[in-house]
Amino acid sequence: MNGRREDCDRAQLVLLAAAVAAAALVPMALAYLTLGAHPDVAATAExxxxxxxxxxxxxxxxxxxxxxxxxxxxxxxxxxxxxxxxxxxxxxxxxxxxxxxxxxxxxxxxxxxxxxxxxxxxxxxxxxxxxxxxxxxxxxxxxxxxxxxxxxxxxxxxxxxxxxxxxxxxxxxxxx
Structure with missing residues (x-):
């Protein structure tokens, strides 16, 4: 029973780490879209x-x-x-x-x-x-x-x- 509890805790820890990583990417993705950051902006602008x-x-x-x-x-x-x-x-x-x-x-x-x-x-x-x-x-x-x-x-x-x-x-x- 003790081994099963550790697996459950580990799974919750992995899930929590994934949620933190996703939460960190949201502001970065929003800034990218909002600011119009695009590698070809200077090349295509007239x-x-x-x-x-x-x-x-x-x-x-x-x-x-x-x-x-x-x-x-x-x-x-x-x-x-x-x-x-x-x-x-x-x-x-x-x-x-x-x-x-x-x-x-x-x-x-x-x-x-x-x-x-x-x-x-x-x-x-x-x-x-x-x-x-x-x-x-x-x-x-x-x-x-x-x-x-x-x-x-x-x-x-x-x-x-x-x-x-x-x-x-x-x-x-x-x-x-």
Missing amino acids: RDTPGEDTLRALDRAAQNASAAVGRHPWSGRERAVATFDAALASDVRGIETARLSETVAVDVTRNETAARAWATGNCPDGPNRAFGACDVVDGVVVQERAGEATLLAIAFDVRVTEQAGTTRLTVVLRVR
């Missing part, structure tokens, strides 16, 4: 190019900077653009230096010619025009609306240099 990242960051920066521009009379449009420039400058510097540690160099400059071309196509002349004249100040397109200067767009030349080569882009970003 990544944007540094040029696409730069354009997206510039667009965000331009939108944020335009929100900082208050109301200016049409005669003070240069002041409106200067306020916009002041709000945009630190973001552009940040964009240019953000990926230097990854050996990606970004150079952002204004493109007055692209801004004028955009203004010509998007600020038409004629008697049925709803708003006033457009002007380009330092690569920023402004339009007279109800006697005030309204920012419409900004044109950039962007050069992104990385190990794979150099990409040159000209982009006009609408603001507001």
